[in-house]
Amino acid sequence: MTETIAAGAPVLSARRRWAVLAVCALALFLVGLDTTIVIVALGEIGHGLGVDADRLAWVVDAYTVTFASLLITAGALADRFGRRRVFRTGLVVFALASLVCAAAPSLPVLVAARMAQGVGASMLTPVALAIVVNAMPDPRERARAIGVWGAMFGLSLAVGPVTGGLLIAVLDWRAVFWIPVPVVVVALLLVQAVVPESRGQRVRRLDPLGQLLLVALLWLAVTLLIEGPRCGWTAPVVLGGYGALVVLTVAFVRVETRRNQPLIEPGLFLVPRFAGAVVGAVVVFVAFSATLLLTTLSLQHAQGWSAASAGAATLPMALAVMVCAPLSGRLVADFGPRRPLLLAGSFLSLGGALLLCPGAGTSLPLLLTAYLMIGAGVGFANAPITATAVDRLPADRAGVAGGTASTARQLGTAVGVAAAGSLVADVPPDRFVTAAVPGWVLVVACGVILLMVAAVAGYRRDPLG
Numbered sequence: 001m002t003e004t005i006a007a008g009a010p011v012l013s014a015r016r017r018w019a020v021l022a023v024c025a026l027a028l029f030l031v032g033l034d035t036t037i038v039i040v041a042l043g044e045i046g047h048g049l050g051v052d053a054d055r056l057a058w059v060v061d062a063y064t065v066t067f068a069s070l071l072i073t074a075g076a077l078a079d080r081f082g083r084r085r086v087f088r089t090g091l092v093v094f095a096l097a098s099l100v101c102a103a104a105p106s107l108p109v110l111v112a113a114r115m116a117q118g119v120g121a122s123m124l125t126p127v128a129l130a131i132v133v134n135a136m137p138d139p140r141e142r143a144r145a146i147g148v149w150g151a152m153f154g155l156s157l158a159v160g161p162v163t164g165g166l167l168i169a170v171l172d173w174r175a176v177f178w179i180p181v182p183v184v185v186v187a188l189l190l191v192q193a194v195v196p197e198s199r200g201q202r203v204r205r206l207d208p209l210g211q212l213l214l215v216a217l218l219w220l221a222v223t224l225l226i227e228g229p230r231c232g233w234t235a236p237v238v239l240g241g242y243g244a245l246v247v248l249t250v251a252f253v254r255v256e257t258r259r260n261q262p263l264i265e266p267g268l269f270l271v272p273r274f275a276g277a278v279v280g281a282v283v284v285f286v287a288f289s290a291t292l293l294l295t296t297l298s299l300q301h302a303q304g305w306s307a308a309s310a311g312a313a314t315l316p317m318a319l320a321v322m323v324c325a326p327l328s329g330r331l332v333a334d335f336g337p338r339r340p341l342l343l344a345g346s347f348l349s350l351g352g353a354l355l356l357c358p359g360a361g362t363s364l365p366l367l368l369t370a371y372l373m374i375g376a377g378v379g380f381a382n383a384p385i386t387a388t389a390v391d392r393l394p395a396d397r398a399g400v401a402g403g404t405a406s407t408a409r410q411l412g413t414a415v416g417v418a419a420a421g422s423l424v425a426d427v428p429p430d431r432f433v434t435a436a437v438p439g440w441v442l443v444v445a446c447g448v449i450l451l452m453v454a455a456v457a458g459y460r461r462d463p464l465g
Contacts, residue, residue, distance in 0.1 A: 019194040020135045021145050023187060024128035025152040027091065030183050031121045032156030034098075035064060035413055037164040037176045039292055040311045043300045044173040051107045057226045057421035060293075061414045062111040065222050066118025067125075068410035069215040072263050075126040076206060083127050083134070084197045088188060090123025095184035102177035125406045129386070134198045144333050146386050148326065155325065159318045161292065165311020210263035213252040218411065220245050225418035264404060272456040273337075277385045278408040280341065280453040284381045285412030287348050287446035290420040291355070291374050294436045295367060297424060302432035316368050317375030324379030337384030341454035344384075348377035349447030355440040377447065 038045075042056045078086040097116035104110035132149065136142040167175040224241045231238050256262040269275045292314070299305040299313060328340040351373030354366055386405065420439050427435040 016194060017135050021132050021148060023190045023195055024132050025149060026183065026187050027124045027128050028149065029152050029156040030180055031124050033160045033163065034117065034180060036160030036292060040161040040164040040296050040307055041168055041173045041176050044168050044307055048173055049107050049110065055107060057417055058111050059114060060417045061222050061226065062114040063118045064410045064414040065218050066115045067121045068407045068414060069218045070119060070122035071126050071407045071410065072404055073206065073211050074122040075130065078127040078130060082197050083131050084191060084195050086123050087127045087131065088191055090120045090127065091184045091187055094120030094124065095181050098177045098180040102174045131195060131198060140333055144329055146329060146332070146383055148329060149386060155318065155321050161296065161311040161314040162318060165308040169306065169308035205261045207259060207261065207263040210252065210255050210259065213248060213255060214263060217248045217252055220248060222414050222418050225415065225422055229422045276453040276456045277405055280381065280385045280450055281405055281408035282412040283446035283449045284344065284378060284385070285409050286416040287352065287443045288374065288378050289413045289416030290439050291443055293417055293420040294424065294439045298432050298436060313367065314371055316372040320372050320375030321379040324376045325382055328380045328383040332383045332387050337387055338454050340380045340384045341450060344377045344381035345447045345450035345454060347373045347380065348450060349444050351377060352440050352443030352447060355443065356437065381450065
């Protein structure tokens with residue numbers, strides 16, 4: 001199949017457009033699932049590989065940081081060389097890396113394979129979004145499609161812990177890495193059958209220096225968060241890391257502002273809606289990932305729950321995402337992004353506040369209600385964040401704009417996991433509840449920030465024209 005969608009090409013039939021969405025959403029589900037399915041398995045991975053708890057954050061963040069740092073380049077490559085081609089390549093890389101993860105004999109091998117998974121995932125999320133945007137030119141249909149998109153991504157994040165817990169109960173932790181392989185085989189067949197090739201109308205130059213600086217910047221930031229508690233926040237090596245982080249940040253900003261076609265286009269952030277979407281994506285996934293890691297570790301290590309039981313406890317979160325994400329898509333289509341963002345910020349704040357209540361660490365009803373609230377927050381947030389990231393931007397920038405928003409999501413996940421892990425590193429079980437309190441304050445703060453983002457969600461100025 002060599003069909004290519006270009007400017008002026010006939011619009012796909014409705015059945016074909018929604019088939020394209022289904023295929024892309026399947027890949028998105030896979031990427032989101034692999035982010036959270038591993039979190040509930042961290043304890044078993046540590047036991048199986050003989051790894052201390054304070055090293056396990058790398059199993060998650062090796063994937064998410066690599067994913068985040070390469071997303072924009074992957075989007076630009078897809079716009080240049082063909083989105084379907086890059087999409088298929090990403091699926092293959094993801095599946096092969098999953099096989100290595102399943103067979104990993106040690107933590108270094110597992111972390112390296114997780115990095116390779118991140119490389120494959122970076123070719124899926126922004127590229128799939130660009131394919132969907134390109135296939136659905138009608139704004140209202142696109143909004144509904146993005147609602148389905150948000151629902152699928154949110155659902156994948158929410159059901160990951162449940163799936164991981166069940167797999168560990170029936171088999172062992174290596175089984176969580178076998179899941180992507182059959183899904184990728186099915187996805188590859190469907191891509192060949194229904195997804196047309198498409199490219200950006202304006203070919204962007206690659207930015208290797210900006211890409212290198214972004215990788216170094218994100219990896220150093222997350223390394224400081226993960227290793228800071230073990231080394232000491234004022235240790236000379238950590239203080240040197242702070243200085244290096246400042247230097248890298250300044251260098252990255254200077255390089256990007258002087259390029260005609262930078263990796264991260266500064267002009268995009270002059271669009272208040274886009275900038276708000278990026279901030280919203282970061283805080284939503286900081287709150288989500290921090291909640292998931294802290295509560296999962298609390299249930300398993302402080303209260304002695306099995307991985308399956310801890311995963312099952314997240315069902316209210318999964319149900320809330322399933323209900324709220326499609327509803328959010330309809331709200332975006334009918335009223336714009338502000339209302340669902342207000343709901344998302346309110347639910348996140350309430351969920352975090354519940355976890356701050358006395359006894360929340362040992363009260364199952366409080367925990368389940370908090371999961372329900374936070375799941376609703378994530379469900380309501382995804383569609384408006386995705387919609388505002390690509391809305392009112394030139395169509396040929398869909399890959400880069402989608403990549404920037406997806407980078408923000410993964411960065412939020414990486415920061416949330418690293419920050420939560422740093423709070424409870426080497427904490428004995430009887431002090432776990434107290435150690436987690438700053439994490440719940442962080443969740444509330446994220447909800448408040450999202451409410452502030454809602455204030456600019458309806459702003460229409462578009463300096464990019």
